[in-house]
Amino acid sequence: MKKYIIVFFFSVLTLSIWAVDKPNVVVTTTIIADITQQIAGDKITITSLVPVGGDPHLYEPIPQDAIVISKANLILKNGLTLEGWLNEFIENSGTKATRITVTEGIESIQSSTYANSPDPHAWMDAENGIIYAENIKNALVELDENNAEYYQANFEKYKEKLIEAEVFIKNLIDSIPIERRVLITSHDAFQYYGRKYGLKLESILGTSTDAEAQTSDINRLYSVIKKSGVPAIFIESTINPQTIKQIAKDTKVKIGGKLYADSLGEPESKGGTYIGMLVTNTQSIANALRGITNEASEETASKDNSSPTNWVFITIIAVLLIGGAGFMFKKMSN
Numbered sequence: 158m159k160k161y162i163i164v165f166f167f168s169v170l171t172l173s174i175w176a177v178d179k180p181n182v183v184v185t186t187t188i189i190a191d192i193t194q195q196i197a198g199d200k201i202t203i204t205s206l207v208p209v210g211g212d213p214h215l216y217e218p219i220p221q222d223a224i225v226i227s228k229a230n231l232i233l234k235n236g237l238t239l240e241g242w243l244n245e246f247i248e249n250s251g252t253k254a255t256r257i258t259v260t261e262g263i264e265s266i267q268s269s270t271y272a273n274s275p276d277p278h279a280w281m282d283a284e285n286g287i288i289y290a291e292n293i294k295n296a297l298v299e300l301d302e303n304n305a306e307y308y309q310a311n312f313e314k315y316k317e318k319l320i321e322a323e324v325f326i327k328n329l330i331d332s333i334p335i336e337r338r339v340l341i342t343s344h345d346a347f348q349y350y351g352r353k354y355g356l357k358l359e360s361i362l363g364t365s366t367d368a369e370a371q372t373s374d375i376n377r378l379y380s381v382i383k384k385s386g387v388p389a390i391f392i393e394s395t396i397n398p399q400t401i402k403q404i405a406k407d408t409k410v411k412i413g414g415k416l417y418a419d420s421l422g423e424p425e426s427k428g429g430t431y432i433g434m435l436v437t438n439t440q441s442i443a444n445a446l447r448g449i450t451n452e453a454s455e456e457t458a459s460k461d462n463s464s465p466t467n468w469v470f471i472t473i474i475a476v477l478l479i480g481g482a483g484f485m486f487k488k489m490s491n
Contacts, residue, residue, distance in 0.1 A: 180300050183229040185240050186213050187421040188280050189259060189289070191431045193233060195315045196294050200304045204229075210420050212395045213239055218246050229254035231300050233293060236260050239277035257296040259289045266348050278418065281350035283323040283435055287316055322432050329443045330354040337446045341378060341390040343401055346418035356442075357385075361400055375404065382408045389413030389445035394428070395420050413445025 180201045184190045190205040197203065204225050207213045213235070226232065227250050234240055236258035247256070263285050265275035279285045294312040298305045330338070338355060340347055344362035351358040359381050361374050382390070382404075389411040392398035395418065405412050416438045422428030427437040 180230040181225075181228050182231045182233065182297075182300075183226050183254070184233040185235060185243060186419070187211075188431050188434070189233050189235060189293070191421060192259075192286065192290050192315075193293050193297075195431075196290060196308055196311045197297055198307065198311060200301060200307065201297065207420070209423055210395060213419055214241075216240075216242060218242065222246070223250050226250045226254070227252050231296060232256045233259050233296065235277055235279075237263075237265055237275045237277035237279060255296070255300070257292065259292045259296075260285075261288075261292055263288050266352065276345070276348050278346045279349050280431070281347055281418075281435075282353040283319050283326060283432075284353065285349060286319050286322075286431060286435075290315055290319065318432060322435055326354055326435060326439045329439050330356065333443055333446045336385065337387055339381065339385045339387050339446075340442060341381065341387065342416060342418070343391075343393045343396040343398070344418070346393070347416075350438075361404075362396075375400070378404055379408060382410060387446060388448045391416050391442070391445070393418045394422060411445065414441030416441060 181204070182193060182197070182201050183204050183206065184193055185205070186207050187205050187209050190203055193201075193203050206218065206222050206225070207216045223246075226247065229252055232247065232252070232254045234243055234256065237260050260277075260279050263279045265279065268274040268276065280289060290312055294308050297308045301308075338357060339359065340351060340356045341359045343360060345358065345360040347356070347358050347360075350356065359378060361378065378390075381387075387410065390401060390405055391413045392401045393416050398412075398415075402412060417428040417434040421430065421434055422437075426433075428434045
């Protein structure tokens, strides 16, 4: 018995040392976190500052973030004005980590209203996703040269998946009648998506969520809905849906679904990965704009398929079953 305890102790110690030796990579969003995970596998430790469901435009760092970022070997950020809170936070943290902007090399969409204000939502184009992935792969190779071939191989596999997703998205959008290819959302996060796949974009807010809806913007959407005849408009996972729901009610159109824009969904949900996000969004958009909606659309839009309530219920049942089995076993033993 003593022998097994010693072996177990040294096994745990070895695993602990191995885990400590892994480079620490801090990223700003869940989208960047997932792309990084696909390439890095188990070779690094990844921490996303903005959690699932968080808004990277408005995020306010917490004390724990300062500790995380101070221990980072590499920081991966989106750039393009997305993380306005980040630079000052990094400077105050005293971190020595290398900083990489993963949108380097992407042709950004510039604001027609404000100078030097690019649209940060470049990940909405799957082809741009390949650029994200390659920039991340290059950063990981620079950080951890011993695993360069591993990162390169994972990148090549992931690139193929992104190319497949690109074809899927294009074909599905092409199935929407041309006159209905109008995407109306809470904020202007889909310009790259619209430019690439052929959709006209309309929204209440601009590219940042750090603003309030104006009456003129809402009236503009009423006009667009009436002229285009779109059967559905969309809410977003990180933005309060009340205004969009009111517009839908006033104009008698459907809520086509909940779109993932600035954050992935919960890990178990269909939007829990970057590719899953793009594919799920496209399925919701294509079905709704083709008129393939049902009475459950609004309910589905208000929550993930992987409802926390369901998991709590399942957990309680499991505990009761295990507890009951234990009781029966004890009684039989007596």
